[in-house]
Amino acid sequence: MIARRTILAAGLALGLALPGAMPAQAGTPPNMLVMAKSISDLITLDPAEVFEFTGGEVIGNIYDRVMMFEAEDLTTLVGGVVEGFEVSADGKTITFQVRPGQTFHSGNPVTAEDVAFSLRRVVYLNKTPAFILTQFGWDKDNVDGFIKATGPMTLTVTNNSDFSAGLLLNALSAGVGSVVDMKNVMSNAKDGDYGYEWLKNHSAGSGPYVLKDWKANELVSLEANDNHRHGKPAMKRVLLRHVPEPAAQRLLIEKGDVDMARNLTPDQIKGLQGAAGVVVEVAPKAESVYFATNNSHPILSDPKVVQALRYAVDYDGMANTFLTGQYKVHQSFWPSGLWASLEKNPFTYDLDKAKALLAEAGHGGGFKITIDTLTTPPFPEIAQSLQQSLSKIGITSEITLAEGKTLWPKYRARKHELIVARWSPDYVDPHSNADAFAHNPDNRTEAKLTGKPAWRTSWEDKEITALTEAAAKELDLVKRKEMYLDLQAKFQERAPFNMMFQSAEQVARRDNVSGFVSGANFDLVFYRLVTKK
């Protein structure tokens, strides 16, 4: 009897699980955008702290910034929460007028006081991206005097550095320029933390979407803000589903269970060609892949040796094989397609030239080095290609793969010999990358300018550093552009860096989805124009 009952129960359970008992809902809801993406890098949603790719993308849709590149025109910097600004004659003070009629998700009006608080809060908290603002001479003791609401909708921002007003305006379009709802944030503040703990996983913005839920390593759920200044977004809900495995992402997009797949490998993109109902789009990105040699190394400190290494890279070979569609050759530190980028790739794969340069440097017999890089594709493949071509000019190399958390401390401690790494600008101004790669005002170990790759490689070039500073201060845009072009050309010849590739994001979407905008920088991804047929 018991056995019979057991069999019956098992049969019932099986019946429930059997296919056809309840077919899965086909596709995704018409007013919901569902994306398959790896979101394991998301560790905070506080705009004063966000510095990761997924975090940058999400807060870009939750918060409007002081200045913005809008989804409709990614090339023009315009006012975000502000409708206009005026720069004083000396270029030091910018007066902003806040757009009237804007409200936060809470219903509170957006005022100049909120804007001032948002910027000051970044400086008070002093988290990693705070340098984008503190480089203008602000610190927690003086910032109140430099960023002030002078009226309900008027704000003045005074630059306490020699940097240009143009650079300041560009910096205000970064994530740290996000405007938070002061009343809401401060009502959730604890122990004078300016709402830091709360804002890590809540939202208090005025952007087109409201954070509904963030479950780490599971999903991010956003709901449309019907009162956004650009109007109600077509997609009522946006869901980022954490699907870490690219092959699973491919299956989901093919079956129509997600609208977009964001982390597909080149093989999977290739496999999707011709798939019914799936379209692959390529969006150029500003991430650069480069190698850096250590300038304190007895052999690698010789510029001729570094120059030889530049000619020993099979740029096209890599770009046309395992990097197809995801990276293109670009040899300047400021990405192609952006204002003031040097669109010149002077280095080719020329082993004879590389050998000659090595011989000239007195190392014709070759030497041994280590190559450090990340474990994630395509870094091991790039390192292997490099290893192979270096062996052809007599350089023996050993590859060490490591996770970022292990690799970066080594790089920051100047313990690498040759490292293959990546970099993405913090905001859309050439100074963002110039400051990192070409500016090293104090090369001493105790200076610990660990955030700058130039310092990490022990590279001190006074002329290049001075040029970087001068370009950041230049008010005339035409002159400034010329200075950056000159800086990039000199950098290409002298720096212990070899910029090799620039990335592109390959996104697979269902053919009924349109309007997804993905700009060059990691935080310029917009959902508000997405529609579904």
Next chain:
Amino acid sequence: MADAQSPVPEGTAAKPFPPPVFTKIFRQVFTVTLTFIGLTAITFIIGRVMPADPVLAIVGDRASREVYEATYIQLGLDKPLLEQYWIYLSNVLSGEFGKSIMTTRDVLDDLIRFFPATLELATVATLAGIFLGVPMGVLAAVNQGRWIDHLVRVVGLFGYSVPIFWLGMVALLIFYGWLGWLPGPGRLDVYYDGIVSPDTGIILLDAAMQKEWDIFRNALHHLVLPASILATFALAYIARMTRSFMLDQLNQEYVLTARVKGLSPLGVIWRHAFRNVLVQLITIIGLTYASLLEGSVLTETIFAWPGIGQYITTSLFNADMNAVIGGTVVVGICFVGINLLSDALYRLADPRAR
């Protein structure tokens, strides 16, 4: 007045002090405490000496020296290792596992959220492994050397040697991609997301309690593939071990005696031989269950299943040591709990153990 030399009255047996049951409980508590201290200490030390930098996990590789140093001090990394461990242990004892770098939430909250997903998956997989693996093992032992035995052994070998990652991908491709019989990765279709409140975190249970039967069935559908993949491993191990234990028993003289006495073949197998392998089987099943609770990371990755395996692994890659230690403690509790449960079941299965 009783004789001072013989405090125990005549005719009554001397009762040991403390009573054996207390000694047993004391021993268990002592062992469990020692296990946890050892577990937290080893995980803590590994976390501190491994080359990954927990500060960089928070501040990112571009952080300035000031930001880096402020966070270093905030995390208490400037204190001696022993002091750091003592602070951590004191916090754990008061129920504070600290905050996770990765999720920004209390580790305890994370564990409450992630563990039920794994518990649901591992429990269903283990049950499937038991209900299929045990009969298969018995059947193979009874038919030793015949085709059915070979078949079970091949299935066992397959389940044990085929990489779970590959098996999961192939199953997903066939049953979801090609045939469309089962849903893809995730615990629910997006249509059902957020409808059931996570009272227990086990969606099947929550949906049933809230009488959301559509969601219950959808969750069950989503569970079939990942649970089957894990069950393959459980089934293979349990079937192989059951076969081996049963073969051992079937060659014993008491089995021959029972047969000679004219007992039915089924009675001999199930009432005599099988009862004698129960204790060993409980051990095997307990170990399998525990290993599925902590080791289903690959299945969780393929099926986008937000479980504790994925949580610990991702935390480890992010040098999120509070989360790693918290996860390890939970896995440790599972092992200890399953051991205690196995001990209790031994007593039920074997009168000599009572």
